[in-house]
Amino acid sequence: MLGEFALRFVIGGLLVSVFAVLGDLLRPKSLAGVFGAAPSVALASLALAFITKGGDYASVETRSMVLGAVALGCYGLLVGRLLLRGARPTLLVTSVGLVAWFGVALGLWRLLLDGSATL
Amino acid sequence: MNGPLRSSAKRERLRQTKPREYLIRFVFGGLVTVGAGLVATRWGPVVGGLFLAFPSILPASLTLVSAHSRLTGSAGADGLGAAPGSLGLALFALLVWQFGSHAPAWLVLSLAALVWVVVGLGTWAACQHWHLRRHTAQPAGPAPGSTPVAHHSA
Numbered sequence: 001m002l003g004e005f006a007l008r009f010v011i012g013g014l015l016v017s018v019f020a021v022l023g024d025l026l027r028p029k030s031l032a033g034v035f036g037a038a039p040s041v042a043l044a045s046l047a048l049a050f051i052t053k054g055g056d057y058a059s060v061e062t063r064s065m066v067l068g069a070v071a072l073g074c075y076g077l078l079v080g081r082l083l084l085r086g087a088r089p090t091l092l093v094t095s096v097g098l099v100a101w102f103g104v105a106l107g108l109w110r111l112l113l114d115g116s117a118t119l
Numbered sequence: 120m121n122g123p124l125r126s127s128a129k130r131e132r133l134r135q136t137k138p139r140e141y142l143i144r145f146v147f148g149g150l151v152t153v154g155a156g157l158v159a160t161r162w163g164p165v166v167g168g169l170f171l172a173f174p175s176i177l178p179a180s181l182t183l184v185s186a187h188s189r190l191t192g193s194a195g196a197d198g199l200g201a202a203p204g205s206l207g208l209a210l211f212a213l214l215v216w217q218f219g220s221h222a223p224a225w226l227v228l229s230l231a232a233l234v235w236v237v238v239g240l241g242t243w244a245a246c247q248h249w250h251l252r253r254h255t256a257q258p259a260g261p262a263p264g265s266t267p268v269a270h271h272s273a
Contacts, residue, residue, distance in 0.1 A: 012152020033200020
């Protein structure tokens, strides 16, 4: 169990770093921002899920991930607009955005998936 | 391409990022991946799946961009770029959801990643094109319905 989480940490960290470097290379910044929504955590987690728990488990996870991606889009639009209007400090704006992500993701989950079958 | 549609990739830009900042992203990315796994272990894959689209890299990236440029405009543009990326991410998830049980993992994940790249970058380009057309189509004079500005001479 501990070994799996250590592996998860290394693969997730590496994938996030690779996509971050790709984002750093690109201009304009809005193009670099596309890589901020890269499937880095998803690729690491799903690869391990396929190996250890099978395709059915990965399918159930990705059904919820669709809702998480909608919340991520809302996060990008909200934080991007606030920062373009000069809202500061950036750390506070991104933290408020995370609260919005939780609100949208959990709200959609409650509305659409709460009570659905789990594996 | 000209104007806002012009994009570029330069290796020199990597030197703007300090080694400490790469380490922060690695640790943050690793922790979010472990966190997503812990949530799935505790509350099951339905709740855990939400966290596969958690903004893992954006908060750290936007804060670093803002610190580098000393202006929040660059960070704002970076944040807005995540919206087309998240559309690609939703389709990535949709593809794995539909075919994850029936096809080999490597094939499903590779195709889903390809879909993310095409949809994310394609939507970004379409948004830029629309934005450019909207701005170039606007007449140089005052917008209809706007109050004309009076010029007073001394």
